[in-house]
Amino acid sequence: EAGVAQSPRYKIIEKRQSVAFWCNPISGHATLYWYQQILGQGPKLLIQFQNNGVVDDSQLPKDRFSAERLKGVDSTLKIQPAKLEDSAVYLCASVGPGKNIQYFGAGTRLSVL
Amino acid sequence: SQQGEEDPQALSIQEGENATMNCSYKTSINNLQWYRQNSGRGLVHLILIRSNEREKHSGRLRVTLDTSKKSSSLLITASRAADTASYFCATDAGRIQGAQKLVFGQGTRLTINP
Numbered sequence: 001e002a003g004v005a006q007s008p009r010y011k012i013i014e015k016r017q018s019v020a021f022w023c024n025p026i027s028g029h030a031t032l033y034w035y036q037q038i039l040g041q042g043p044k045l046l047i048q049f050q051n052n053g054v055v056d057d058s059q060l061p062k063d064r065f066s067a068e069r070l071k072g073v074d075s076t077l078k079i080q081p082a083k084l085e086d087s088a089v090y091l092c093a094s095v096g097p098g099k100n101i102q103y104f105g106a107g108t109r110l111s112v113l
Numbered sequence: 114s115q116q117g118e119e120d121p122q123a124l125s126i127q128e129g130e131n132a133t134m135n136c137s138y139k140t141s142i143n144n145l146q147w148y149r150q151n152s153g154r155g156l157v158h159l160i161l162i163r164s165n166e167r168e169k170h171s172g173r174l175r176v177t178l179d180t181s182k183k184s185s186s187l188l189i190t191a192s193r194a195a196d197t198a199s200y201f202c203a204t205d206a207g208r209i210q211g212a213q214k215l216v217f218g219q220g221t222r223l224t225i226n227p
Binding site: 031042043044045048050053055056100101104105109 | 144146148153154155156157158161201205209210211212213214215216217218219220
């Protein structure tokens with residue numbers, strides 16, 4: 001069974017530029033999560049999808065962050081414009097229907113200069 | 114916001130020794146999970162303990178849960194160099210539209226010295 005795929009693995013941009021991350025969850029996993037993990041901290045939930053609908057985006061900075069999951073499968077997370085404090089690892093995770101265990105991708109490490 | 118607080122933030126022990134990490138949380142939970150994260154990688158699920166369970170074992174892992182104190186501990190016995198990683202507790206406080214939401218702690222960084 002293929003795991004959660006994320007790309008790119010690393011991205012370096014200058015502040016005020018835009019960036020996009022991509023995630024392909026495990027096949028059949030209806031729930032998809034995007035987390036932000038700042039160095040030395042635990043993952044913080046940004047947005048949660050159930051199929052192609054948003055379940056929880058209460059901690060997503062909507063003035064600069066956006067995410068979509070148009071066909072209920074893969075998802076993109078965008079930051080525009082980026083700030084220095086957005087430097088972090090962005091993790092994608094998915095869960096099977098009715099299950100409790102989240103499966104994580106390797107993450108995208110973003111550096112904003 | 115982070116619900117879980119983990120203690121200690123960092124732990125360094127000799128190979129073969131036991132490692133104990135603690136997690137405290139604030140609200141009622143359905144279950145509590147522990148995840149491991151190797152440097153530069155995603156998180157990997159280790160073990161889940163439900164709110165009506167007090168102790169659970171998986172290989173060299175032992176997890177306890179005290180809902181009255183809102184705390185959990187993870188014990189790794191006979192540690193190995195490969196156990197070097199960050200360990201996170203995560204609380205499942207309920208579902209939204211049937212979908213689980215986990216809140217992660219700050220993590221404990223464990224170093225096993227050969």
